[in-house]
Amino acid sequence: MFKGKTVVITGSSRGIGGQLAIRFAKEGANIVLNARKEISQELIKKIESYQVETHVVIGDVQKFDEAKKLIDEAHNRFGRVDVLINNAGITRDTLLMRMTEEMFDEVVSVNLKGTFNTIHHVSKLMLKQRFGTIINMSSVIGEIGNPGQANYAASKAGVIGLTKSTAKELAARGITCNAIAPGFIETDMTDSLSEKIKETTLSHIPLKRLGKTDDIADTALFLANQSYITGQVINVDGGMVMNG
Template sequence: MFNFEDKVVIVTGGARGIGFAIANSFAKNGATAIILDLNQDVIDDAVKKIDDAGNKAVGFVADVTNSESVKAIFKDIFKQFGKIDALINNAGITKDGLLMKMKESDWQMVIDVNLKGTFNCTQAVSRFMLKQRFGSILNIASVIGIMGNAGQSNYAASKGGVIAFTKSVAKEFAPRNVRVNSIAPGFIQTEMTEKLPKEVVDNYAKAIPLSRMGVAEDVADLCMFLASQKANYITGQTINVDGGLIM
């Protein structure tokens, strides 16, 4: 439905869950999907799935919290492919706990992956996108970054930060024709939400007007639109994919 032929798209945390669905959708629509993730075996499986379907993917082991290695990998990618059309900052983690009992390391780790990781990759891609004068950056935030959630103060702070970061960078990059938007998924079936007890999931489902959790492809579909030319007048926005949870 979208034409990403000859486009080069980087997806962080792209080896599974929402990130894999995003990488797979870009590849199905003609792009070369570049998957960055932590574990070589999981990356290889993801790349093979895309290859086996006759589409293009490559993988790199990368920890988004490590700014030096992120810079080196983005430089390699640019050297190999000659341009970077889109970056999807999707890598994210949770370390839930009530604030009173939250370990400093659990606070820090979530901020480091979700917020600093987004900063590291955006800064690394900026030198190429600003020079080439095109590009789309999508930051995967969360409805929790908008509405908060008991037991997720670290995650909410990181995702609220991602939304504010998106607006500031959108203003900085707009003069060079680089668009920056966030997506705020609601409750999506992935390994991240598999950890939740059934009664928590049932309670959430009751609060969702569409009465069900979403699937990773629901998020991927919005990425296709926002990264495409159909969205070329949209920047600095946060769009929810949440079954109507927040209106």
């Protein structure tokens, strides 16, 4: 399906990002991995077991020049960027009254500005190519809000607005831009939650279970394999947003 194509995934050392990399590799895509610190050899070997090529770019996408380095290295290595998935994100949760300026700024800088930075740099390349797919990772929290996550909610709501504006600007050249809004997904972060918090969370999910990283990967593969959906937000949340 994606044989010979190049997929760049930010924040792809583990969790959703790691699973995205594996699934696109399984479909034949060459993968550009990105993280702020390191990518495990285990993940790289898993990707390369599908007979595709991988390239690792260590860098912090909230920094404009490091985001440029990511896109430039992907282009130099493979000669094209077909899909960009902005998955890098952080949380610094606390109640609004206790939230420091630094906590707010850091989350917005990584989650929103980092997404802008990579889009800014890849858009120039995709406009020349006259093709490309951009997928941004938002969150249902960006649509319904959540106590203790004002910074995260603001950043993910911003990603939605950025997605829609990008879609309108780039559509004339055949470039699509959509967002995925996950609910609660089984990752290392959710594994560490207490049973009480898990029970409370499940009570807000009509399907009564957490999602899996494959649910996000399925959606990303779908969006990357179509050319007539753009500017949309796809909720992958077990119906959680309906109870918002």
